[in-house]
Amino acid sequence: MKTIDIFKALSNETRLSMLHWLKEPEKHFPAQGAHIPKGINFVGGVCVGDIQEKAGLSQSTVSSYLNMMQKAGLLESFRYGQWTYYRRNEPFIREFAEQIRTEL
Template sequence: MKPIDVFKALSNDTRLHILGWLKEPEKHFPAQGAHIPKGVDFAGGVCVGDIQEKAGASQSTVSSYLNMMLKAGLLESYRYGQWTYYRRNEEFIRQFAEYIRTEI
């Protein structure tokens, strides 16, 4: 974990909102996963387009935001066909919370 990369990823309103929306994707986004084939489990994943629409920023901005959060460890992604689905990396986020509690 590179804490500074995580802090930077969290230092932006839009990115913070995205992370919040992804806590309850079914509540904040239209039904997902139709394109994901049977046998593939990526529950809670939301495609870039839906996140972009909700965020109200440009496609390129949202794409790079998601990539930034992915590299920081906060998100994980799964590509199926032309779609890329993103969801929270809950295990990493738990570790990060523990890092804050004990190291900061």
């Protein structure tokens, strides 16, 4: 885990909002999973298009933001066909919070 990459990902208000929205996807987005095949468990995943609509930014900007957060370890993704879903990587976020608590 590169701490600086995590802080860079969190240093943008919109990316921080996205992470917040994904904490409670059922509250911030319509029902998800229409394109995820049966038997695939990706609970809490939200389609990029829905995140883009809520953020009010271009698809390319939103995809770039989501990719940055995924590379930092904050998000997980699942791609099926033309749809990509993202959700928070809760174990990683907990680990990072613990690291901040004990080391900083």
